[in-house]
Amino acid sequence: MLAERLADALGADAVKTAPEDLAVYAFDAYSESRLPAAVVLPTSARDVAAIVRLARACGEPIVARGAGTGLCGGAIPAAGGVVVSFARMNRLLELDPRNRRARVQPGLINLDLSKKVAGAGLFYAPDPSSQKACTIGGNIGTNAGGPHCLTYGTTVNHVLALELVDDTGEVYTTSLDDAGYDLTGALVGSEGTLGIVTSAWVRLLRLPEATRVWVATFGDVEAASEAVSAIVGHGIVPTALEMMDGLMIRTVEAAFHSGFPVDAEALLLIENAGFEDDMDDCERAIEKICKANGGLTWRTARSQAERDGLWAARKGAFGAAGRIAPNTYLQDVVVPRTKLPKMLKLVDEAAAAHDLTIGNVFHAGDGNLHPLIMYDKRDKRQVAAVVDAGDQILSAAVDLGGTISGEHGIGFEKRDTLARIFDDADIDTMLRLRDVFDTGRRFNPDKIFPRGASCAELRP
Numbered sequence: 001m002l003a004e005r006l007a008d009a010l011g012a013d014a015v016k017t018a019p020e021d022l023a024v025y026a027f028d029a030y031s032e033s034r035l036p037a038a039v040v041l042p043t044s045a046r047d048v049a050a051i052v053r054l055a056r057a058c059g060e061p062i063v064a065r066g067a068g069t070g071l072c073g074g075a076i077p078a079a080g081g082v083v084v085s086f087a088r089m090n091r092l093l094e095l096d097p098r099n100r101r102a103r104v105q106p107g108l109i110n111l112d113l114s115k116k117v118a119g120a121g122l123f124y125a126p127d128p129s130s131q132k133a134c135t136i137g138g139n140i141g142t143n144a145g146g147p148h149c150l151t152y153g154t155t156v157n158h159v160l161a162l163e164l165v166d167d168t169g170e171v172y173t174t175s176l177d178d179a180g181y182d183l184t185g186a187l188v189g190s191e192g193t194l195g196i197v198t199s200a201w202v203r204l205l206r207l208p209e210a211t212r213v214w215v216a217t218f219g220d221v222e223a224a225s226e227a228v229s230a231i232v233g234h235g236i237v238p239t240a241l242e243m244m245d246g247l248m249i250r251t252v253e254a255a256f257h258s259g260f261p262v263d264a265e266a267l268l269l270i271e272n273a274g275f276e277d278d279m280d281d282c283e284r285a286i287e288k289i290c291k292a293n294g295g296l297t298w299r300t301a302r303s304q305a306e307r308d309g310l311w312a313a314r315k316g317a318f319g320a321a322g323r324i325a326p327n328t329y330l331q332d333v334v335v336p337r338t339k340l341p342k343m344l345k346l347v348d349e350a351a352a353a354h355d356l357t358i359g360n361v362f363h364a365g366d367g368n369l370h371p372l373i374m375y376d377k378r379d380k381r382q383v384a385a386v387v388d389a390g391d392q393i394l395s396a397a398v399d400l401g402g403t404i405s406g407e408h409g410i411g412f413e414k415r416d417t418l419a420r421i422f423d424d425a426d427i428d429t430m431l432r433l434r435d436v437f438d439t440g441r442r443f444n445p446d447k448i449f450p451r452g453a454s455c456a457e458l459r460p
């Protein structure tokens, strides 16, 4: 039996099979769950290689898991099998401040990395709102973004090389040098379907000399959206440009008391980081654009504590929604920035058509919306309405020239909608790439690709 063989190889303490242990690993932040056959907690790449070889010998699927904060069911064991949890591989292995890079284990928590390198004047830029909990391995799996990715780019722009275990149990390292195919780029965002990452070289950035954070309020989300387009249209790319609608302002304020005006119907949280000498000009320019686009109030955070408080409120917004409803479903779509006003109207229409409450708090600068649908999963009507409304929003984004995921990934949730943006030939090409890395399709099956997609059938 696989669990016994795993315990022989890694020690009994590394393998969990008790129902109460398995239950903890049956779900992530998506709404569905599935029990694994076993959970394994490796402490080295060698352990991971042994797990892969044993699972392969027993014909069991393997699902890598970071913190399980993923919102598309990427870490749920959809086809059962073995969950490999990286909770015990969470160290900073090497810091190379001269070259501004670090080697980390996949289970290292995103925010912990920035804390650990701050003493060297450095930070790790991708900052998902879940950064207090999510791991670098999970971020690599989903190519995670975050508020500051507007300027700095997403995870793929910050991963230099990867050590990974392939489906035969071999350990490989992609090249740190910029030579040959960009295999690192192909692996980032592959949601655990191409291999299991056992360590990563990541790029670090110098902490900025100065940071300013501003809050601008508006009478409606359309005006705030116009301001977003105008700011970027003027050639200004702030480090972060986030939006909240009236419902979310009031919800977040009730939870965090960060001084957001509760009578506003839209708010932009704007940050710029760089040289102190540039800050006043930047502030004047953005404030002027906001006022020209219907801005009602303007606030400059005066201290680090105030800036931290505003960000804590923004990053805690999804948790604060628990005050409105016992369950939430977070959609993740992208539209061209200029289409934000139209898209937000369509989100409102979806809410009205399905008699649901939907809040909006999102990365406006990237055109990456996160309509947050509130519901009670004990109510069957609401559950069906949430599925329909989520789909209506997703279709609206595609119709506006956008796409089905900005940063959360495809996972289990959106596998059948992949075909709305890729045709059979595209999907076949992706499956061929998968087969190069994972010949038995044992890594995270039932994820990303539409049900029934199989390039083997299409091959001559």
Ligand SMILES: Cc1cc2nc3c(=O)[nH]c(=O)nc-3n(C[C@H](O)[C@H](O)[C@H](O)COP(=O)(O)OP(=O)(O)OC[C@H]3O[C@@H](n4cnc5c(N)ncnc54)[C@H](O)[C@@H]3O)c2cc1C
Residues within 6 Å of the ligand: 028, 029, 063, 064, 065, 066, 067, 068, 069, 070, 071, 074, 075, 086, 106, 127, 128, 129, 130, 133, 134, 135, 136, 137, 138, 139, 140, 141, 142, 143, 144, 145, 146, 147, 191, 192, 193, 195, 196, 197, 198, 318, 319, 407, 408, 444
């Ligand atoms: C409140 C909240 C706010 C969020 N905000 C953001 C945001 O701003 N931006 C954003 O991008 N996401 C956000 N997310 C989603 C989520 O936090 C990210 O997708 C994150 O990258 C997942 O990390 P994790 O460690 O929890 O990974 P998990 O959920 O455990 O796994 C995610 C995927 O990565 C794979 N994986 C994990 N470890 C490895 C490994 N070692 N090797 C190979 N594959 C691996 C898994 O198989 C899975 O497919 C948010 C989620 C929540 C709950």
